[in-house]
Amino acid sequence: MKKAYLSYNSIISNLGFDSKEVVEKIKNEVSGIHIENDPQLFNEPCYASVIPSEKLHLEFQKLSSDNGYSRLEKMLLLALSQVISSSKISLNSRVGLILSTTKGNIDSLENDSESKSAYLSQLSSVLKIFFGFNTEPLVLSNACVSGLLGIVTAKRFIEQGRYDHVFVVGGDIISEFVLSGFNSFQAMSKFPCKPYSKHRDGITLGEVAACVLVTSERENLPNEAVQILGEGSRNDANHISGPSRTGEGLVRSVQSAMSEANLTEKDIDYISAHGTATAFNDEMEAIAFNRLEMEHIPLNSFKGYFGHTLGASGLVETIVGMHSLQQNTCFASLGFDEIGLSKPLNIIEKTTPKPLTVFLKTSSGFGGCNTAAIFQKVTQ
Missing domain, CATH: 3.40.47.10 (Thiolase/Chalcone synthase)
Incomplete structure (x- = not known):
């Protein structure tokens, strides 16, 4: 393949x-x-x-x-x-x-x-x-x-x-x-x-x-290139606009991506999450990532830089994640101050140098849709 x-x-x-x-x-x-x-x-x-x-x-x-x-x-x-x-x-x-x-x-x-x-x-x-x-x-x-x-x-x-x-x-x-x-x-x-x-x-x-x-071509790739190791998309059919209170759709999409990539949570260096700053979305993500035993992994949202760009958000945030890997830098989750969730998350508060190889990108949306993908740095 x-x-x-x-x-x-x-x-x-x-x-x-x-x-x-x-x-x-x-x-x-x-x-x-x-x-x-x-x-x-x-x-x-x-x-x-x-x-x-x-x-x-x-x-x-x-x-x-x-x-x-x-x-x-x-x-x-x-x-x-x-x-x-x-x-x-x-x-x-x-x-x-x-x-x-x-x-x-x-x-x-x-x-x-x-x-x-x-x-x-x-x-x-x-x-x-x-x-x-x-x-x-x-x-x-x-x-x-x-x-x-x-x-x-x-x-x-x-x-x-x-x-x-x-x-x-x-x-x-x-x-x-x-x-x-x-x-x-x-x-x-x-x-x-x-x-x-x-x-x-x-x-x-x-x-x-x-x-x-x-x-499909590995030759002549730019420095920030990544390989897609695994992905998954699931719908929790919870509500026309509200996310699942248990994070079920997000959990299953991440599990699917992890299974295809043949990785465990210990292999993920950082998470580029959806992070819309609404009460229900952020809480749902915190529950889901704790169920996945990923609460310790450095995590950010790029909504503080671009705002929520709707259908383009997962694409633009993946591109920034590619550059994050290439620069071995965890970018700050802009706007974050005091955590306000029922479950712990390791929010990136300051832009910090860190060796990075693999990152997980997640997106969630109206109608219960959830998608996750795992990307790995390509060594030249």
Whole structure:
């Protein structure tokens, strides 16, 4: 069976427009979350991580002078273009494309309730046509596990021999629809989010686009490349929005990943967790990781840097995890202060040098979905 590697990667966010710039700011504990006061988005100021429109426009002009693309399309095209350019891979029939998103061009419905741009298949077609992919894109929209599930699915395509390379691109934007939706759940924080903290009071939303190449070829990999050792995805069917109180879905997805990787908890150097800073999610994760006997493993959430980027979160956080392994550095879980969970967790409070070889990435989302994947540093 072929092995699958995560290779070239890119991040488009409020922290920067390439992975290295973004990771350097995370290493220096710089957050992209700021107070936003845009009446067109929300009726009162709120904290969020929003990409400046003017910067996005200027960067996209370097790629194309066509102004007919939506905000999200520009973000996705920029992220994908960086990885296609870096990898120098010919887009033939052995190359796949996966798009991970939860809402896509949902903002197009604000002015036109019948806009075809809102269809996710239409969004994936924009990417296919722009770059000239020879295969039909696959759209994954499974709540907030979509980004990590895209990586998992690409791995399975590689193992099955369906493709030699798969580009996984993901993104979501902040829109009036998204903000009003989470506000109706009373899930939005009044300040920058504080994952796992005693005084956390909800999520901070963010927008990002990210892309990674999943490949069967071990040669010519970048320094931050990792191998996917194991993965698993389980649904606990608990509630349309609330996670399982016992962490059952997350536990089973991690167990599946550990079994495939043939590892024990002693082999995991650190965990990049979901960590939304809502009362129920963080508590569920603490219960699950204690059931898995992983409470001692250094753990962080990247939501304090990007906010919750929905369908792109698992993808962008995996990319940062790749760089974390390459730099042998555990990045701080920004916003954390005093633990506020019923079970102990080893939260990374300060960015710290540490020998790293293997990390576990987990994501959880609405509808009871949970995904886990284990990555190992590739020695050159």
